[in-house]
Amino acid sequence: MTAAVEIKYQGELHLLQKEIMAKYYAEATAIAEGNGKKAAHLLIAGNPVELLRAFDVLPIYPEVNVLQIAVRKGSLPLILKAEELGYATDNCAYVKADIGLYHAGGVTPFAKIPKPDVLVCNYVGCNVYLNWFEHLAELTHAPAMNIDIPFIRTPDGEPTEADVRYVVKQLEELIVLLENVTGKSLDWTEFTKIVERSAETGRLWAEIKDMTKQRPAPYDAYFDSVTMMAPLYTLRGTEEGLRFFEVAHREMSARVREGRGPLQEERFRIVIEGPPPWPKLRVFRDMFSRWGAVAVASTYSTVGGLWEFGFRHDPKHPLESIAAHMLSYNVCNRNFLQRYEQIERYVDEWSADAVVIHSVKSCRLFSAGQGDMREHFVRDRDVPTLLIESDLEDPRYFSEAQLRNRIDAFFEALEQRRITAGRVAGGVA
């Protein structure tokens, strides 16, 4: 094995991300300390954040909060607190950390999380979302709404007309709820502008994702995508969020022109399926970097929206396009076999050598059935596929030595396969 040393990368993009996220969390803290602005809790999978922004309500994402805590090694005490209260070891650890955080007064190393003025449960695929927000409603007594998004289940893989009608109606009901909570009426002109910025953000993000088709890929579409995903969710629809993506696009385009990738040498191009192990992100990344493996695409980066296959918000039909985003254009609300197809497109169009499935215990939406997924890629597609297990929030499920062994064995075999294929192609028996 040749060690591929990771390039230390601290471009304008990373600095800007830190700056705008700090500002976002400062705003959250100010609300928690009583500045009078409103905050809504909602979830990452395809969501109607544009409507919240139009009412000047700050979107708070419990998932983003608890993953930030996990990255800073603070998740376990919160999880244990929830388990003391009756939550099971087998419950989603995101939820447990968030419940633990509530009981810790919402205080994190990076912000004080405000209590919700309204709970907007965008039920987009993940059934645990419903439980999560039901529990938050019980704790906070905030007004709550489930936005029910029918799952993609028809043979043609599209929502029905009735689905679209139902979601648009519910968005109209959300407008009424937000009017009641804020005491304001919806300013449609402002709302349309926000949707327009979301459309432009989506375009830039889709082009950035397309750039990893290049060799070398200018960034790691799993580990570096998360840098861009935070602003995509917390600031989508704002001018600041749009500016971030303009900077990201500029910087990534320059890297493509200059032929720079995240590693000194890109030896393997992989697609990664499943969320990252946040408490051990760096260790996990290094397990791939040392093999020169770069993710050229990832399903995790599409939880909040699937823009790379053409979706854009439409300011001319704002509610309908938000409905389309929630129904069809995010990985969570698409069925499991559509995820196989998505990964197949990544393998083919992004020229990947292998698929790595990171199966996390907490998120059954992602993980349930991934053994069948591996079966499909190995048997039907002859794509080398590795299935490994840990968790996205609970450090107790990260077995470093075991993961390292499995990843090393996989890339050794992949290297051997490449050498053998080279010999065959070169006529050496």
Next chain:
Amino acid sequence: MSRDIGMTTTIETPFPAARYRDVVEDRDFPTVRDYARRTGRAAAGCYPVYGPFELVRAAGLLPVGLFGGGNRIEIAHADSRFQSFICSIVKSTMELGFQEKLGPFKALLFESICDPARNLASVMSRNFADQKSVYVHLPQNMTSPAAVDYLASEYRRVLAELCAVTGATVTADDLRANLRSYNAMRAALRDLYAFRGRRPESLLTGELYTLTRLATLMDPDEVTPILRESLAAANEREDRPKDRIRVVLIGAFCEQPPLELVESIEESGCYIVDDDFMLGWRLFRRDVPLDGDPFVALARAYLDDSLHLSTKHDLRVPRAKAIVESARALKADAAICLIAKFCEPGLFDYALYRKAFDENAIPHLYLEFEEKMWLYEKIRTEVETFVESMLFR
């Protein structure tokens, strides 16, 4: 109850439920095969928790409760498809396919109850093409005025998918006839449950369980008389109540515990006066109205007239509150949460139930089970200790 066999001896006639004890656990589905032989009709396997069974039957398929493999099937293949942290019923249902037990079924019905069940629907459709997988998205916004229209159109879509399998054409009157059949069956189950709540010493939960399970395995018109006969037989019993506590048992609404486990719990000093076993098959509080659009009537029954259920998130009535009220109405002394291992909806609810039970001074016990378990001593000891702590405090 006894019966004269015309000679000098009188023998005890088994209670009707006893006749079906083995039948309901048999994964060769004898009642379904028998029905197919007699009628020429195929069946649809209905994964828990709730599905629009009337539509399935109207399309020409017998709706059959598909509750995994229980402890009758050894999982040999499905555990390579679903991970160790996924509940057993998901794996054992897939295993039924690998072991070619799904032959009687032309279609499989899945609903939006949890994430593993949702992915199971996809995985089953990829692996078992002979069984058409049909997925129903049940609404989770119970307060939206748009939900009824949505669900009615979802039911129309589901019926069309099922009719594409059988070639049937279904009229509104056909649907009403099916509503009537299931209304009768659910009413019989409601009466049995109400009777058990009043006189648990005369209808043991093992018996009620068998009858309810039977209702998921037979045509409603054929099973309803058996349910009615059982109620009459139970009513004739003259058992005196034993010194036991009255408990509500909740949490096993999807994966089912072995019948022996249910009996063990009751034999350990309880009368179970309510439970949520197979709740989806007896979900409605009253009959679905037969006038008007049957799709709308069925949709309204689910949205506005159904029992609380862990997979139905109704923000109007918190489930924990509903459970406490139900326990009080039934004069229950305690609650037992019997939750399937790895069942996220059940496990999440437990955290809320526990808090509500504590706040309302209802003693409670948490138990975890797996369908494939076959040793019950540990649970028996836990229940006995719990009961003793109640009886001798």
